[in-house]
Amino acid sequence: MSGGPTKSPPETPPRTPMKPPAELEALDYFVGIWSCEGKMEATADGPARKTRGTMICRWELGKYYLGVAEDDELSLQLPKRRQSRAYWGYDAGAKLYTCAVFHYGGGRFIGTSPGWRGDYLTFTGEMIAGGERMQTRQRYQHKGDEELIIRVDVILPDGDLALRLEEKCQRQGEG
Numbered sequence: 641m642s643g644g645p646t647k648s649p650p651e652t653p654p655r656t657p658m659k660p661p662a663e664l665e666a667l668d669y670f671v672g673i674w675s676c677e678g679k680m681e682a683t684a685d686g687p688a689r690k691t692r693g694t695m696i697c698r699w700e701l702g703k704y705y706l707g708v709a710e711d712d713e714l715s716l717q718l719p720k721r722r723q724s725r726a727y728w729g730y731d732a733g734a735k736l737y738t739c740a741v742f743h744y745g746g747g748r749f750i751g752t753s754p755g756w757r758g759d760y761l762t763f764t765g766e767m768i769a770g771g772e773r774m775q776t777r778q779r780y781q782h783k784g785d786e787e788l789i790i791r792v793d794v795i796l797p798d799g800d801l802a803l804r805l806e807e808k809c810q811r812q813g814e815g
Contacts, residue, residue, distance in 0.1 A: 660703045661730045663737070666756055667706045669782060670697040672814050676710075676790065678807030680722070685745070685770060691722060691807060705729045708741075739763040739778070749776055759783070764795070777801065786811045 674695040682688040693712035700707040708726040715721075723744035731738050734752070741749040751765025759782040767776040775795035783789055788809040793801035 661732050663730045663732070663755070664703065664706070667728060667737075669785075670706060670708070670780075670788075671699065672697060673812045674788060674809040675812045676807040676809040678790070678805065680805045681803055683804070684772075691805070693722070694812075695809060700727070737761070737763070739765070741778075743769065745769070749778065751776070751778065756782075767794070776804070 674697070675693075676695055677690070677692045680689055680691050691712055693710060695708065695710045697706055697708050699705070705727040706729075708724075708728060710722070710724045710726075712722040721744070724741050726739060726741040729738045730736075731752075735754075737753040737755055739749070739751045739753065743749075747767065747769030749763075749765060749767045751763035753761055753763045755761065761780045761782075763778045765776060767774050777793045777795055779791045779793070781789040781791070788811075790805070790807045790809060791803070792805040794804055796802055
């Protein structure tokens, strides 16, 4: 032991509380309960069919993620209903919105978006469903405070789009 004075560790400044990125406020439009109707095109998993269901969007995990829960109504024609759960966030380092969607039956979509371009918010990324991988685009069109159009397309190797799903949604209430 040296016998001299001991040094105290330097004081660390108090941490400022973490806040969700301000860019997430651009997703506030989606918060609420939406009633959606549309059409899903035929796939290897099933025939073309009409869709009808509910989409509930609410802030979760400290308002760092927008939780999006979609559930179609059951029908005699299609007893295996379409369901998904998603989290949308923002990657401040990449300056991109992020989207991770998980579908009933094991499918998933992971995508990114640069943000709103006019009335459109478009996520592009990879969809994996039934062992198949495909580039996909999910586009959300703002049609006033009470209406939203959702369109999901597969991006073909030549860059053309093949429609997979299109729905028109009406706001039913606050989430």
